[in-house]
Amino acid sequence: xxxxxxxxxxxxxxxxxxxxxxxxxxxxxxxxxxxxxxxxxxxxxxxxxxxxxxxxxxxxxxxxxxxxxxxxxxxxxxxxxxxxxxxxxxxxxxxxxxxxxxxxxxxxxxxxxxxxxxxxxxxxxxxxxxxxxxxxxxxxxxxxxxxxxxxxxxxxxxxxxxxxxxxxxxxxxxxxxxxxxxxxxxxxxxxxxxxxxxxxxxxxxxxxxxxxxxxxxxxxxxxxxxxxxxxxxxxxxxxxxxxxxxxxxxxxxxxxxxxxxxxxxxxxxxxxxxxxxxxxxxxxxxxxxxxxxxxxxxxxxxxxxxxxxxxxxxxxxxxxxxxxxxxxxxxxxxxxxxxxxxxxxxxxxxxxxxxxxxxxxxxxxxxxxxxxxxxxxxxxxxxxxxxxxxxxxxxxxxxxxxxxxxxxxxxxxxxxxxxxxxxxxxxxxxxxxxxxxxxxxxxxxxxxxxxxxxxxxxxxxxxxxxxxxxxxxxxxxxxxxxxxxxxxxxxxxxxxxxxxx
Amino acid sequence: xxxxxxxxxxxxxxxxxxxxxxxxxxxxxxxxxxxxxxxxxxxxxxxxxxxxxxxxxxxxxxxxxxxxxxxxxxxxxxxxxxxxxxxxxxxxxxxxxxxxxxxxxxxxxxxxxxxxxxxxxxxxxxxxxxxxxxxxxxxxxxxxxxxxxxxxxxxxxxxxxxxxxxxxxxxxxxxxxxxxxxxxxxxxxxxxxxxxxxxxxxxxxxxxxxxxxxxxxxxxxxxxxxxxxxxxxxxxxxxxxxxxxxxxxxxxxxxxxxxxxxxxxxxxxxxxxxxxxxxxxxxxxxxxxxxxxxxxxxxxxxxxxxxxxxxxxxxxxxxxxxxxxxxxxxxxxxxxxxxxxxxxxxxxxxxxxxxxxxxxxxxxxxxxxxxxxxxxxxxxxxxxxxxxxxxxxxxxxxxxxxxxxxxxxxxxxxxxxxxxxxxxxxxxxxxxxxxxxxxxxxxxxxxxxxxxxxxxxxxxxxxxxxxxxxxxxxxxxxxxxxxxxxxxxxxxxx
Numbered sequence: 001x002x003x004x005x006x007x008x009x010x011x012x013x014x015x016x017x018x019x020x021x022x023x024x025x026x027x028x029x030x031x032x033x034x035x036x037x038x039x040x041x042x043x044x045x046x047x048x049x050x051x052x053x054x055x056x057x058x059x060x061x062x063x064x065x066x067x068x069x070x071x072x073x074x075x076x077x078x079x080x081x082x083x084x085x086x087x088x089x090x091x092x093x094x095x096x097x098x099x100x101x102x103x104x105x106x107x108x109x110x111x112x113x114x115x116x117x118x119x120x121x122x123x124x125x126x127x128x129x130x131x132x133x134x135x136x137x138x139x140x141x142x143x144x145x146x147x148x149x150x151x152x153x154x155x156x157x158x159x160x161x162x163x164x165x166x167x168x169x170x171x172x173x174x175x176x177x178x179x180x181x182x183x184x185x186x187x188x189x190x191x192x193x194x195x196x197x198x199x200x201x202x203x204x205x206x207x208x209x210x211x212x213x214x215x216x217x218x219x220x221x222x223x224x225x226x227x228x229x230x231x232x233x234x235x236x237x238x239x240x241x242x243x244x245x246x247x248x249x250x251x252x253x254x255x256x257x258x259x260x261x262x263x264x265x266x267x268x269x270x271x272x273x274x275x276x277x278x279x280x281x282x283x284x285x286x287x288x289x290x291x292x293x294x295x296x297x298x299x300x301x302x303x304x305x306x307x308x309x310x311x312x313x314x315x316x317x318x319x320x321x322x323x324x325x326x327x328x329x330x331x332x333x334x335x336x337x338x339x340x341x342x343x344x345x346x347x348x349x350x351x352x353x354x355x356x357x358x359x360x361x362x363x364x365x366x367x368x369x370x371x372x373x374x375x376x377x378x379x380x381x382x383x384x385x386x387x388x389x390x391x392x393x394x395x396x397x398x399x400x401x402x403x404x405x406x407x408x409x410x411x412x413x414x415x416x417x418x419x420x421x422x423x424x425x426x427x428x429x430x431x432x433x434x435x436x437x438x439x440x441x442x443x444x445x446x447x448x449x450x451x452x453x454x455x456x457x458x459x460x461x462x463x464x465x466x467x468x469x470x471x472x473x474x475x476x477x478x479x480x481x482x483x484x485x486x487x488x489x490x491x492x493x494x495x496x497x498x499x500x501x
Numbered sequence: 502x503x504x505x506x507x508x509x510x511x512x513x514x515x516x517x518x519x520x521x522x523x524x525x526x527x528x529x530x531x532x533x534x535x536x537x538x539x540x541x542x543x544x545x546x547x548x549x550x551x552x553x554x555x556x557x558x559x560x561x562x563x564x565x566x567x568x569x570x571x572x573x574x575x576x577x578x579x580x581x582x583x584x585x586x587x588x589x590x591x592x593x594x595x596x597x598x599x600x601x602x603x604x605x606x607x608x609x610x611x612x613x614x615x616x617x618x619x620x621x622x623x624x625x626x627x628x629x630x631x632x633x634x635x636x637x638x639x640x641x642x643x644x645x646x647x648x649x650x651x652x653x654x655x656x657x658x659x660x661x662x663x664x665x666x667x668x669x670x671x672x673x674x675x676x677x678x679x680x681x682x683x684x685x686x687x688x689x690x691x692x693x694x695x696x697x698x699x700x701x702x703x704x705x706x707x708x709x710x711x712x713x714x715x716x717x718x719x720x721x722x723x724x725x726x727x728x729x730x731x732x733x734x735x736x737x738x739x740x741x742x743x744x745x746x747x748x749x750x751x752x753x754x755x756x757x758x759x760x761x762x763x764x765x766x767x768x769x770x771x772x773x774x775x776x777x778x779x780x781x782x783x784x785x786x787x788x789x790x791x792x793x794x795x796x797x798x799x800x801x802x803x804x805x806x807x808x809x810x811x812x813x814x815x816x817x818x819x820x821x822x823x824x825x826x827x828x829x830x831x832x833x834x835x836x837x838x839x840x841x842x843x844x845x846x847x848x849x850x851x852x853x854x855x856x857x858x859x860x861x862x863x864x865x866x867x868x869x870x871x872x873x874x875x876x877x878x879x880x881x882x883x884x885x886x887x888x889x890x891x892x893x894x895x896x897x898x899x900x901x902x903x904x905x906x907x908x909x910x911x912x913x914x915x916x917x918x919x920x921x922x923x924x925x926x927x928x929x930x931x932x933x934x935x936x937x938x939x940x941x942x943x944x945x946x947x948x949x950x951x952x953x954x955x956x957x958x959x960x961x962x963x964x965x966x967x968x969x970x971x972x973x974x975x976x977x978x979x980x981x982x983x984x985x986x987x988x989x990x991x992x993x994x995x
Binding site for chain 2 (some may be wrong): 082083089091096099101102103105200201202203204205207208209235236237238239315316318319321322323325327328329351352355375378379380383387
């Protein structure tokens with residue numbers, strides 16, 4: 001078994017007991033990245049020299065008997081939406097090409113403190129806006145299970161990196177499903193923690209009230225290691241929860257006897273792929289076999305989740321992305337006017353022309369679409385009808401979950417209605433693309449936790465994901481429920497044959 | 502309405518921005534010192550860098566609460582932050598964190614009166630006081646259209662209180678007096694240094710005219726917002742100019758409120774006129790929405806009580822306190838209080854040492870303040886301390902010398918920094934005993950029969966001539982005592 005085939009849990013044990021060195025481990029993953037990244041485009045930047053230097057430092061420290069962090073020597077890939085001082089942070093946008101933040105994200109700081117080896121920054125939909133990773137200014141990412149298909153998004157690079165053994169652990173971010181949906185489509189495990197569990201400081205904001213950073217890995221056990229390293233209160237993030245961090249691995253092995261899992265009939269409506277439905281239903285059966293009970297619950301306002309999300313998220317985004325104006329950093333129009341001006345003329349001032357042209361050049365079409373949607377929704381005369389109403393529906397959706405969690409401990413169901421779709425299949429139809437978030441946006445709107453993990457494969461060999469949603473701060477239970485399932489199944493161990501071994 | 506009054510009422514509302522005197526900015530830890538080299542007091546948060554987040558400065562919020570309480574505002578138990586979205590290079594996030602529909606305080610008032618009675622006491626209502634972050638500074642090369650603009654973001658994120666009044670002010674003079682009172686209050690509370698030159702206090706004014714018509718209806722002229730006023734004097738001048746301009750406009754066009762969009766005019770201090778500014782249609786929609794990066798703020802009754810207890814007396818109360826405690830006139834109390842808290846402290850120390858307020862107040866107004874104004878600087882640095890002034894007043898009271906002699910001593914103490922006793926000794930001032938005085942007076946009486954005759958003829962004021970002569974012979978004599986002794990001796994002669 002090569003090093004890159006092994007789980008994070010296993011590698012950490014091997015690093016600790018001296019079976020392998022951090023340098024060897026890092027080299028193995030760098031070699032794998034070198035071999036597969038030209039095909040997959042999962043990494044936007046690879047921190048080769050930096051990672052090896054860090055690995056060497058850790059090996060030396062370990063040899064000297066110095067205390068080391070819990071992830072010492074283990075490579076971790078970071079979505080390119082988190083600020084890193086030693087690597088570019090582009091958000092897969094032309095707007096931030098080559099941008100070097102002067103500070104580390106709180107999560108990156110914690111990873112360094114845990115002595116993780118930051119191996120590179122992963123591809124994503126531009127500013128985390130998208131569900132297919134086709135919205136990257138630096139090229140799409142391919143699904144390791146079928147190179148003609150999308151890995152999902154927006155954390156498509158991180159999901160593909162895990163699925164293709166380019167890293168044992170990866171950081172993603174989830175605003176409406178951006179960890180769980182690509183995890184489902186790539187056959188890996190991904191957790192969206194409760195809003196506020198992980199600091200957002202240094203996470204380039206898409207939608208501040210929905211964004212949350214989370215772990216992506218092969219298994220729930222591996223995710224728990226990464227969550228342990230990144231969770232915790234940050235006084236620098238006012239929305240961060242001042243709640244003690246539990247030990248996420250301590251209860252993983254506790255059986256599920258008596259666990260109540262909710263099933264929402266509406267999840268199984270038209271549009272759900274029959275093969276996906278079949279695997280999801282089989283997963284409920286597996287949980288019953290493990291001692292859990294299944295209960296029908298209702299989320300009456302779930303149907304309004306996607307429209308609500310697509311008012312709130314773009315509204316916040318329209319404001320969050322206003323700072324990319326060409327004046328201070330990032331892309332600025334070079335002053336040359338193209339012969340075909342694309343309808344742009346008649347600017348109020350040279351300053352306004354600089355703003356308009358810089359933003360027109362720097363942002364991709366999906367980002368522009370969402371800025372326009374959000375600007376419209378917040379405009380005088382429309383605010384009440386759109387944004388304010390969306391906030392009220394959001395409260396109803398949150399209440400639905402609170403009510404449901406009176407009856408059950410967790411809610412199960414599909415992550416996505418279909419397995420990975422073909423590249424280009426939905427790019428011409430934004431609404432069809434937005435509907436891929438159907439099962440995931442509720443978690444973000446309610447601010448609760450959700451985990452996605454593989455529960456089977458289609459006849460065509462594509463992974464199918466299962467999602468569990470839990471109340472605020474239920475991460476230990478979400479991880480345990482996924483882990484227990486993974487103790488009796490091997491879907492998460494399966495490796496793709498579409499790539500060179 | 503008297504014949505001299507204009508045939509209209511000027512209606513004025515003010516919008517005042519005050520920088521709070523915090524050490525650090527509203528949402529980050531950067532210092533707020535004025536005048537540092539550009540862009541040296543910045544961090545990812547106030548630069549609006551990707552991924553940066555704001556964290557509220559509790560001290561700023563408490564200072565703002567203090568200001569609102571002193572302005573008699575109601576304090577909201579729950580307040581939140583909103584984003585005000587607009588593009589400008591000195592606003593690096595593309596939005597300002599402010600408060601929109603739920604300001605932390607509202608519905609207050611501040612009274613202003615003139616001790617000389619130039620206008621009736623006026624209670625000016627305050628619609629709201631809210632907290633927001635300041636923008637940076639743009640420095641444009643106005644002369645060259647293509648020249649670069651320079652941006653200094655040191656000021657970005659400095660806490661600002663916005664105070665919006667009701668349109669309760671009725672004259673430019675009142676507006677200026679009210680601003681003086683507001684400034685005095687905020688400086689007393691330690692909320693702001695209110696330095697207009699450094700931009701820590703900025704004023705915009707809304708003004709229109711109410712013109713009674715023959716049919717009893719009140720015609721209102723369109724409201725104009727005036728900007729770019731750099732001193733309270735400019736505010737008074739700009740409002741006076743604008744009232745006249747609107748009166749002229751009304752006579753020419755009879756245009757009333759509502760017939761045109763609200764106009765913004767800039768005050769040109771050198772030219773002494775307001776000029777119309779370009780109306781920006783697109784800048785009016787700020788797309789306010791709740792700031793998702795900050796949590797709402799709750800304020801408890803206990804917090805409000807604690808802040809109220811720590812505030813001390815505001816100027817209006819202090820004036821009355823001084824009046825009653827030291828039995829000084831309202832005018833004198835006003836002068837003292839308007840000089841600031843430290844000067845009042847000086848006065849009260851002096852009055853306590855002297856044992857009464859009137860003499861202390863006279864010395865404050867005629868000597869201490871006059872010299873302080875001539876020298877410049879703060880009362881804390883004034884070399885003649887209350888103990889020295891009290892010493893001089895005490896010696897005058899016990900008849901060692903007269904007030905004019907006392908002033909000379911005061912001037913000498915100020916000049917040399919020596920103790921009063923040394924100055925008195927150095928100037929050869931010694932108390933003249935009664936027998937010495939009697940001998941001197943007898944000598945003068947015998948040398949001035951004309952004056953004696955005049956006094957005996959009923960013209961007591963003629964004795965003044967002897968006082969001058971006595972002072973020439975012995976500068977230490979007390980004029981009052983000389984006068985009394987001379988009169989007594991002359992009376993005994995008859």
